[in-house]
Amino acid sequence: MFKTYDMMWQVLHNVLDEPVLSMKMFEAYDGAIKFVTDVYPHREKEVYEAIRDGKDSIYNCDVYKKWCYKKLLELNLHEAYDFSKTNIVSAGYCFYDARFWSKLGIKTIWLYELDEEIRKINWRLTDYVKEDIKILGKTLDCVLDKDYLIKDVGLHINFNCEKYYHMKEAIKKEEYPSDCVFVFCGSSLKYKGPGTTGNGNINICETLDDFIETLPSMNIFFKDTINDKHMVIGCLE
Amino acid sequence: MLRVICAKWGNYDDNTITQLYNNVKEKSSISFDFLCFTEFSDEFDKYQYQKDEYDYWDQGGLPHSNKIQLFNLDEKFDKDDKVLYLDLDVDVTDDIAYFFELPNDKPYMTWNYWAEYKPEEWKRLYNISHCPLYNSSVMLWKPGQNRSIYNFLKKNADKAFFTYRGIDTFMFHHFGPYTPMKDHFNYFREGVITTHRIHGHPDYDYEPPVIHILEGLTSEEKKRYVSNRRR
Numbered sequence: 001m002f003k004t005y006d007m008m009w010q011v012l013h014n015v016l017d018e019p020v021l022s023m024k025m026f027e028a029y030d031g032a033i034k035f036v037t038d039v040y041p042h043r044e045k046e047v048y049e050a051i052r053d054g055k056d057s058i059y060n061c062d063v064y065k066k067w068c069y070k071k072l073l074e075l076n077l078h079e080a081y082d083f084s085k086t087n088i089v090s091a092g093y094c095f096y097d098a099r100f101w102s103k104l105g106i107k108t109i110w111l112y113e114l115d116e117e118i119r120k121i122n123w124r125l126t127d128y129v130k131e132d133i134k135i136l137g138k139t140l141d142c143v144l145d146k147d148y149l150i151k152d153v154g155l156h157i158n159f160n161c162e163k164y165y166h167m168k169e170a171i172k173k174e175e176y177p178s179d180c181v182f183v184f185c186g187s188s189l190k191y192k193g194p195g196t197t198g199n200g201n202i203n204i205c206e207t208l209d210d211f212i213e214t215l216p217s218m219n220i221f222f223k224d225t226i227n228d229k230h231m232v233i234g235c236l237e
Numbered sequence: 238m239l240r241v242i243c244a245k246w247g248n249y250d251d252n253t254i255t256q257l258y259n260n261v262k263e264k265s266s267i268s269f270d271f272l273c274f275t276e277f278s279d280e281f282d283k284y285q286y287q288k289d290e291y292d293y294w295d296q297g298g299l300p301h302s303n304k305i306q307l308f309n310l311d312e313k314f315d316k317d318d319k320v321l322y323l324d325l326d327v328d329v330t331d332d333i334a335y336f337f338e339l340p341n342d343k344p345y346m347t348w349n350y351w352a353e354y355k356p357e358e359w360k361r362l363y364n365i366s367h368c369p370l371y372n373s374s375v376m377l378w379k380p381g382q383n384r385s386i387y388n389f390l391k392k393n394a395d396k397a398f399f400t401y402r403g404i405d406t407f408m409f410h411h412f413g414p415y416t417p418m419k420d421h422f423n424y425f426r427e428g429v430i431t432t433h434r435i436h437g438h439p440d441y442d443y444e445p446p447v448i449h450i451l452e453g454l455t456s457e458e459k460k461r462y463v464s465n466r467r468r
Contacts, residue, residue: 042356116415139415144393144400148417165396202297202400 024128029095032124040117047121050093062096064229065159068183069100071222071233072155078104081181083155087112089142090160091122098126101133110150111137114163143170151175161186162201166214173216173236181235182218186211189228205230239269239337240320244303246277248456253325260329267334269321274310277303280391284398299398299407304373305390308383316380324374326459328449335429335447336377344378346371346408347450348424351435371405371413374450375430385421386412433462 029051036047049055054062072078084107091097091111101109113119116139126135140148142158143165154177161167161184171182188206191198198204205211208223211230218234225231241261245254254273261271285298304322311320321336323329339345349372376383389411390397401407412421431446434453451459 040356114410138417140417141400141410144396144411145417165399169396 025095025099028125028127031127032095032121035124036121040121043117043121047093047125051095051125054096064185064226064231065091065097066100067226067229068157068159068185068231068233069097069104071231072181072183073100073103075221075233077181077221077233081154081179083181084108085150085153086110086155087150087153087157089156089158090114090163091157092118092159093125094122095125098129098133102129104155106133106155108134108136110153111135112140112142112149113137114139114141143167146170152177153180155181155183157183157185159185161211161214162189162198162203162205164203166203168214168216171216171236176236179235181221181233182216184211184215184232186214186230187228188230208232238315238318239267239333240314240318241269241271241323241333242274242307242320243272243323243325244274244277244307245325246275246303249325257323257325257327257329261323261333264329264331265333267332267337269333274303274307277306277310281306281394281398284394297399297402299401299404301373301404302390302398305387305404308378308387311378311380311383314380318380320378320380322373322376322378323448324450326451326454327374328451328462329447330445330449331447333447339377339423341379341382343421343423344382345376345425346373346422347375347430348372348427349432350427351432371409372430372432372450372452373405373408374452375425375448377425385418 033044033047036043050062077083083104086101086104086106086109088097088109089112091113094111111119111122119137119139122137123135126133129135138148141164142149156171156176158164158167164170167184186203186205187198187201188204189198189201190204191201203214205214208225208230212218212220212223212232215232217237218232219237220232220234222233223231243254243257245251258271261269281299281302285300285302307320307322314320319337319341321333336345349370352370386408390407397407401410410416412418428444429447430450431443431448432450432452434450436443436446436449437453451462454462
């Protein structure tokens with residue numbers, strides 16, 4: 001169900017580098033949009049725009065998620081560590097993400113969101129990898145409800161630390177495997193009211209160093225900032 | 238014993254309490270005990286302003302957290318009592334015996350059914366200060382049934398006060414229907430509680446509720462509404 005030529009072009013542009021998955025992605029997209037239209041019509045515009053432009057007002061821009069996935073691949077961390085079991089907090093809409101999950105060797109993934117609907121929509125958007133990746137998840141706040149997070153994982157990503165209390169209070173070394181790789185993304189993007197981005201950003205950090213202060217003590221493999229977004233990759237120390 | 242309780246802090250004057258008591262008494266066909274809590278522990282004070290730069294769009298502070306202290310202060314009551322909490326700015330329009338007759342296997346929260354008619358609005362609000370599906374203006378519980386909420390807040394005070402700008406949002410996200418504690422609450426059926434914000438519109442046709450919440454009115458409007466309330 002491509003509503004505009006522009007939309008079809010955008011999806012094609014994003015999936016044609018994956019010939020094996022392309023047809024499955026088209027089908028997943030079609031099924032997801034039908035589901036959203038029928039069940040969550042108030043989400044239709046948001047999902048549509050997230051897939052077309054890779055942006056939405058609350059969650060992630062795809063450019064930052066790709067930055068994370070590509071950096072993990074570039075650093076070859078998926079070769080050195082076992083990412084078969086992975087947590088992702090606040091992934092937003094994951095239509096394009098699942099391609100990277102496969103490349104990272106993920107076999108089971110837990111998606112955590114504050115928003116129940118995002119999770120259900122993601123089941124459809126990631127349908128094209130369902131034969132290879134088991135997708136699970138919970139609706140929770142990853143800090144206040146940290147007891148309900150799966151701890152036995154090899155990779156733990158939080159794409160939106162700015163929406164939560166300090167990660168150093170939620171991630172404790174003794175609770176995770178010693179070789180678990182952590183990716184924390186945060187930002188300096190302060191919310192400026194309706195119609196602007198940054199909705200729900202309660203823990204913004206102006207600088208990368210400020211951001212690192214909010215994280216658990218880490219052996220850092222990579223850290224950088226692009227635009228407003230900070231990213232830190234490492235293991236707990 | 239049905240315990241009707243309220244809580245007073247801030248700018249409400251004592252007349253408001255008397256008005257609420259008279260309002261409940263007038264509408265009740267059963268005996269009840271009325272108590273207004275005015276003294277609260279300062280245990281959470283230090284968390285309320287922990288953020289250096291606070292602005293409207295930021296979250297945190299958890300105003301009205303005194304209401305959650307009631308979940309601990311209820312220990313003074315008998316375990317078989319029923320506690321009906323009312324905000325001071327509600328209008329009791331029908332017999333509160335309704336609440337006494339409800340099954341008490343779980344505590345009750347007011348579900349804002351009216352907000353569900355505009356999902357595109359409230360579902361956008363998951364991550365900001367207000368999540369309008371829970372409304373703590375009217376709650377019903379047996380002593381101890383909500384102690385876990387108080388204990389959870391006490392254990393996580395720094396995080397909860399940092400994150401939430403409303404106790405309704407806090408409770409929705411941690412004891413609501415999509416959370417790990419999803420079975421905590423029962424909900425009053427639709428129509429038992431109404432809100433002036435929606436149902437006060439002159440063109441809005443609805444069955445009289447048991448309790449009408451006067452949210453959406455200014456303090457002066459509430460005073461006028463209460464003094465002119467239907468008899």
